[in-house]
Amino acid sequence: MFQSSTLQAAVESVKEEVIQWRRYLHENPELSFEEENTSQFVYDTLCSFGNLEVSRPTKYSVMARLIGPQPGKTLGIRADMDALPIQEENTFDFVSKAPGIMHACGHDGHTAMLLGTAKVLAGFKDQFKGEVRFFFQHAEEYFPGGAKEMVEAGVMKGVDFVIAAHLMSHVDFGKVGITYGPMMAAPDAFWITINGIGGHGGMPHQTTDSIAIGAQVVTNLQHIVSRNTDPLDNLVVSIGKFVGGEAANVIANSVEINGTVRSFDEKVRASVPVLMERIVKGITEAHGATYEFKYVNGYMPVINHDEVTRAIEDTVREVYGDDTVEIQRPSMGAEDFSAFQKEAPSAYFLIGARNEEKGIVYPHHHPRFTVDEDAFEYGVKIFANAVFKFLG
The missing domain is CATH 3.30.70.360 (Alpha-Beta Plaits)
Known part of the structure; x- marks a missing residue:
């Protein structure tokens, strides 16, 4: 696997930006199929990085392509962007400004982590073969889901693998949850x-x-x-x-x-x-x-591909050590990432975002839900290193 102190330094350099992006998104949440300002913010931010081909596959989604100098495989990385119809009860400085709407599931963090990943990798365009596609998806929370719309718009054409992660309130900070096979119902x-x-x-x-x-x-x-x-x-x-x-x-x-x-x-x-x-x-x-x-019938079940999942597990072990990995049981929760999985071998994994010492203990969809922002570095670093694992 590609190991570079320069890559690790690049991840470190975006840490504060990722946090600020997340806080902006948290303050300005939008519901499923209404992510007009969110998608525009993502589009404009991606355009500022350089080296990316940025497009709008659907009205509320964004895709960026980072194409290496030599032909090779294509890896897709997905983040969801929508919020929930919940009145926030948190008291920190960046609470939601939208009455009755909040990011109560971590999608603001997912979007920020993938923006950070795109910025980091844009500086390494000449050091891998093939292509990375960054999928910023709308409407994960509301059936029929934005993933289906993006797939129908052709974003998965030519994609060989696709991965995604979820910040998870039942997994402790510093741990990464891996599941082989059936993961979500x-x-x-x-x-x-x-x-x-x-x-x-x-x-x-x-x-x-x-x-x-x-x-x-x-x-x-x-x-x-x-x-x-x-x-x-x-x-x-x-x-x-x-x-x-x-x-x-x-x-x-x-x-x-x-x-x-x-x-x-x-x-x-x-x-x-x-x-x-x-x-x-x-x-x-x-x-x-x-x-x-x-x-x-709602979304299809999320079922991880063994080889892609093993590549993610190996990446986590190599970057953070064996103690970071937690093998997780399947969950009866649901995710429309399964629409991407239908098109290519894939893996969906969990990033621990619970921290009792900081009082970050509330479950997803709770009015006091939040995540440990230190977990964002895990997402960016795992995604960035996974690119070199898959694309060489």
Whole structure:
């Protein structure tokens, strides 16, 4: 692997810029499919580096190409840019200026780390073969996702490998999480409406109680995981929303149920909506109610390629030492990075951003979420060294 004190010095030289970029982005968050100012900031910053071919593949995304002097492989590196509809409760100096919107998942850090990586590597254009493509992706948080749009726009044409990282609140600062094979689940969503006959709470015999029927539906949906699928299959069926009724003495006409299904195996995934509707249909018919059922497939599961993952693990060990690596179990979280994975062998890894000594302990999507900014150097250094691992 290419080892150079000059490369390491270049990483050190951008540390403060990366932090400032992240803080600017944190103060100015934008939601999925609304990243107009964010993408323009990224575009302008990349153009200032030199040696990069910068473009806008879609309305809210940015791509930069760094092409070496000799032909070779092409490595893609991706960062997401969107924020979440959460009111920030942090008290540091660079809190969100946008009411009800904050970077509560670390995407501001991802964007800043990849900007830092692009600036570092722009100074080493003549020292590797092939090409590096930097993907600044919009709308990771909102289905159908920005990754799919970027892929459809052709950004992956000719890409041989693609990598990405996530700053992670459950991984301690100074550690890097590596997962081989299945890493994140496919996140599907469902909506169920139970239509009964409302009436007086004191005369339930004159009604068809949609809440009581809905409660049975919720309970029985759990049988899909516990009794209808192999215990060795990874599957989650969770209800996140149950809405019905407006008054204590009124039995509701209808109930709305909304939830998520997480899985890795395509056969298991395909079986779930069939099993769900069978349960809903049976319970509602048994009690004289009707139902409406909608099921939508979300992102594909994130499944890491063994050879690409091993190259990332080797890079981490060579740059930071064996103690830095933590082999991680699969997660039932989700990521639309899987759209890039469909096009080329890839690896997605985690950068520890939790630091109890600094009070950085809140989980992702929490109003007091933040990350240890010292972790950004890990991202830049691993990405920069990985380029020479893949491209030589």
